[in-house]
Amino acid sequence: RRRISPSGSSHLARLPLLSVSHHSLFFKALQFFMCHICCSRLRCPPLRLPPVFVLLSLQDAFEVLAENYEFSEMEGPCLAFRRAASVLKSLPSAVESLRAAQDLPCLGEHTKAVMEEILRCGRSFEVEKILSDERFQTLKLFTSVFGVGPKTAEKWHRRGLRSFSEVLAEPSIHLNRMQQSGFLHYGDISRAVSKAEARAVGNIIDEAVRAITPDAMLTLTGGFRRGKEFGHDVDLIVTAAEPGREQNLLSEIIDSLKKQGILLFCEYQASTFDTTKLPSHRFEAMDHFAKCFLILRLEGSRVDEGLHSAEGDSRNWRAVRVDLVSPPADHFAFTLLGWTGSRQFERDLRRFARLERRMLLDNHALFDKTKKEFLTATTEKDIFDHLGLEYIEPWQRNA
Numbered sequence: 001r002r003r004i005s006p007s008g009s010s011h012l013a014r015l016p017l018l019s020v021s022h023h024s025l026f027f028k029a030l031q032f033f034m035c036h037i038c039c040s041r042l043r044c045p046p047l048r049l050p051p052v053f054v055l056l057s058l059q060d061a062f063e064v065l066a067e068n069y070e071f072s073e074m075e076g077p078c079l080a081f082r083r084a085a086s087v088l089k090s091l092p093s094a095v096e097s098l099r100a101a102q103d104l105p106c107l108g109e110h111t112k113a114v115m116e117e118i119l120r121c122g123r124s125f126e127v128e129k130i131l132s133d134e135r136f137q138t139l140k141l142f143t144s145v146f147g148v149g150p151k152t153a154e155k156w157h158r159r160g161l162r163s164f165s166e167v168l169a170e171p172s173i174h175l176n177r178m179q180q181s182g183f184l185h186y187g188d189i190s191r192a193v194s195k196a197e198a199r200a201v202g203n204i205i206d207e208a209v210r211a212i213t214p215d216a217m218l219t220l221t222g223g224f225r226r227g228k229e230f231g232h233d234v235d236l237i238v239t240a241a242e243p244g245r246e247q248n249l250l251s252e253i254i255d256s257l258k259k260q261g262i263l264l265f266c267e268y269q270a271s272t273f274d275t276t277k278l279p280s281h282r283f284e285a286m287d288h289f290a291k292c293f294l295i296l297r298l299e300g301s302r303v304d305e306g307l308h309s310a311e312g313d314s315r316n317w318r319a320v321r322v323d324l325v326s327p328p329a330d331h332f333a334f335t336l337l338g339w340t341g342s343r344q345f346e347r348d349l350r351r352f353a354r355l356e357r358r359m360l361l362d363n364h365a366l367f368d369k370t371k372k373e374f375l376t377a378t379t380e381k382d383i384f385d386h387l388g389l390e391y392i393e394p395w396q397r398n399a
């Protein structure tokens with residue numbers, strides 16, 4: 001993925017993190033740093049590519065197409081291209097000929113046409129057009145900020161804004177707290193988190209949990225549980241030994257991180273979980289368990305292999321995005337399965353449950369529509385068993 005990483009985040013990160021209005025000192029300072037100290041690339045979208053030959057892998061091409069459909073809120077074609085990219089990812093080697101492409105599953109007409117063009121000519125006119133499209137470049141830039149989704153990015157683009165400094169200089173734009181932190185720590189949180197850094201974050205939270213109660217359990221999930229070397233954040237589940245006892249856990253962990261002076265941002269969402277509600281068939285909807293989206297200050301001294309820092313960054317710390325979710329113990333297995341991902345694997349598993357087994361699966365529960373009952377599970381394997389599937393390890397769920 002192409003991302004810009006302004007080297008100014010070290011200066012920015014020294015600013016106080018306050019929930020303040022656009023005209024405050026904080027914003028004046030943020031604008032100053034963004035406009036004058038950070039690299040000049042921030043003034044114009046750095047992704048602008050000339051409409052010339054772009055060498056792309058099939059997978060990259062499909063991801064560009066999927067993202068472009070996502071920006072236009074066209075879910076069907078977006079998912080079709082995401083699935084096609086996943087199919088390619090799951091193959092032992094790259095598809096290099098039309099013959100090899102013939103028998104691949106899950107490819108629609110449009111996908112096949114793009115694939116054929118790339119395999120024949122080494123390029124795709126449609127993908128190149130998207131990559132050189134100003135709207136696509138700007139939406140990609142804006143959505144790379146933590147807290148800015150496609151809708152906000154579109155709104156900013158429609159107002160004629162094309163760069164971060166233009167957004168920050170626009171007095172009528174009110175950034176929420178998450179977006180303020182997104183800009184403030186942009187350089188750090190757009191740089192990948194290493195496995196060693198994820199482990200260090202896990203240890204910090206684990207120590208906090210242990211000091212609160214001996215019977216809580218912390219589990220690393222997301223891409224790192226699937227064995228990935230790098231991720232964009234650290235996903236963790238914390239749960240108590242008995243259902244109900246998890247209730248104050250997150251708030252207490254947040255307090256502890258605050259006291260240690262390492263909490264750079266926190267958005268806490270209380271649980272809205274309702275045990276009687278049927279699982280949602282929409283994957284994109286977030287689950288209802290208590291959770292928090294954090295940015296933590298990670299000291300280099302806590303990371304075995306040292307920080308994964310940008311070149312020339314002399315700080316001995318970096319900011320890391322952390323998601324923490326806290327389900328009741330009797331729903332832990334569903335949360336673990338859901339949060340382990342990958343997103344495509346989860347979509348396919350839910351689709352399989354619904355279409356092949358008449359069951360509804362999400363991060364909370366599994367409901368059997370034939371028996372009209374919820375099925376219980378204490379391990380992921382129990383869920384695979386209910387679905388009549390052979391258990392597969394997290395590292396096999398990377399597609």
Ligand code: DCT
Pocket residue numbers: 221222223224228230231232233234235283284285286287338339340341342343346363
């Ligand atoms: N997830 C979910 N419901 C959503 C979105 C995501 O259950 N609406 C799950 C799927 C993966 C998991 O949460 C963690 O999400 P990410 O951190 O986005 O995915 P990842 O695989 O950990 O990717 P990365 O390595 O980039 O962090």
Ligand code: MG
Pocket residue numbers: 222223224231232233234235
């Ligand atoms: Mg993750």
